[in-house]
Amino acid sequence: MENKPTPDSSPRHKGIYVLxxxxxxxxxxxxxxxxxMAMDGRFDLSAVGIFASMVLDSLDGRVARMTHTQSEFGAxxxxxxxxxxxxxxxxxxxxxxxxxxxxxxxxxxxxxxxSCAALRLxxxxxxxxxxxxxxxxxLPSPAAAALVVGFMWMCIELGVKGKDVVWVMxxxxxxxxxxxxxxxPFYSFKDMRMKKTVPFVVLVAIAIAYALISLDPxxxxxxxxxxxxxxxxxxxxxxxxxGQPASVISTSIDEPDEKGLHx
Numbered sequence: 001m002e003n004k005p006t007p008d009s010s011p012r013h014k015g016i017y018v019l020x021x022x023x024x025x026x027x028x029x030x031x032x033x034x035x036x037m038a039m040d041g042r043f044d045l046s047a048v049g050i051f052a053s054m055v056l057d058s059l060d061g062r063v064a065r066m067t068h069t070q071s072e073f074g075a076x077x078x079x080x081x082x083x084x085x086x087x088x089x090x091x092x093x094x095x096x097x098x099x100x101x102x103x104x105x106x107x108x109x110x111x112x113x114x115s116c117a118a119l120r121l122x123x124x125x126x127x128x129x130x131x132x133x134x135x136x137x138x139l140p141s142p143a144a145a146a147l148v149v150g151f152m153w154m155c156i157e158l159g160v161k162g163k164d165v166v167w168v169m170x171x172x173x174x175x176x177x178x179x180x181x182x183x184x185p186f187y188s189f190k191d192m193r194m195k196k197t198v199p200f201v202v203l204v205a206i207a208i209a210y211a212l213i214s215l216d217p218x219x220x221x222x223x224x225x226x227x228x229x230x231x232x233x234x235x236x237x238x239x240x241x242x243g244q245p246a247s248v249i250s251t252s253i254d255e256p257d258e259k260g261l262h263x
Contacts, residue, residue: 019063019064019067019069020060020061020063020064020067020069020070020074021060021073021074021077023056023057023059023060023063024056024057024060024074024077024078024081025081026056027052027053027054027056027057027060027081027085028053028081028084028085030049030050030052030053030056030085031049031050031053031081031084031085031086031088031089032084032089033045033049034046034047034048034049034050034053034089034093034149035088035089035092035093037049038092038093038096038097039096043093043096043097043152043153043156044153044156044157046093046149046152047093047149047150047152047153047156047218049089050085050086050089050090050093050145050146050149051146051149051150051221053085053086053089053142054085054086054142054145054146057078057081057082057085057086057142058142060074060078061078075125079121079124079125082121082141082142083117083118083121085142085145086117086141086142086144086145087113087114087117087118087121087141087145088114088117089145090113090144090145090148090149091110091111091113091114091117091148091173092110093148093149093152094109094110094113094148094149094152094169094173095107095110097152097162097169098152098162098163098165098166098169098170099166099169099170099173101162101163101166102166102167102170105170106166106170109170109173109174109177110173112173112174112177112178113144113148113173113174113176113177114177115177116177116178116180116181117141117144117177117180119180119181120138120139120140120141120144120180120181121141123137123138123181124136124137132185133188133190134187134188134190135185135186135187135188135235136185136186136187136188136232137183137185138179138180138181138182138183138184138186138232139176139179139180139182139184139186139229139232140180140186140188141180143186143225143228143229144176144177144179144180144229145176146221146222146225147172147175147176147222147225147226147229148169148172148173148176150218150221150222150225151168151169151172151222152169153218153221153222154218154219154222156218157216157218157219158219175229176229179229179232182232184232184233184235184236185232185235185236185239186228186231186232186235187231187232187235
């Protein structure tokens, strides 16, 4: 009688990929650092922490795909880190810098932003398979955080105190939060192929952009994200004027594979 191999009863332990999660944890640390600096009154360093988190968050998914280390654990970890980095942290920083001066209206605006970030990330997670990868459904949370924190950073560099622009911060916080949960299409840049050749003038334009940012990082970065924060409405109006569907629900089968990238 042929002996059948007995099934291995020992549990199999699934490992966790270190490299992409290092970037995720670094982004989370940037948000934690930003909150601590806000508590100490160093709001300029808070802004630096949030923008550093944005850079690191943009790398973890790409590193995972390049090294073939995507995992469900990494996707969930990325989403939770985004909620802290671009949801809770900017809301708390905005409240500490300016919104607390208007009492209940201040924490209402901060909470609306924070809750909209949570709703936006949850919707992103469940709609990943059906949304056209060329567009985000609503303002992505890193861009929303850049609007709120970027405005604060620019004001600090100009010597403007939070109490002097509290209602402007109130409006910026509400706009960023509510725009995250709209269906307005924002270009995602995911169809840009980094391995494709580009004209020489593109590299010149990138060098000029770096130079402009270095002149006045707070103002230039805030200006860039203001333009992006309004661009979705321009795309929406343009599509409707041309009679094209404005929905970002995907109908294309020829799209870049961006599985595991959370924004």
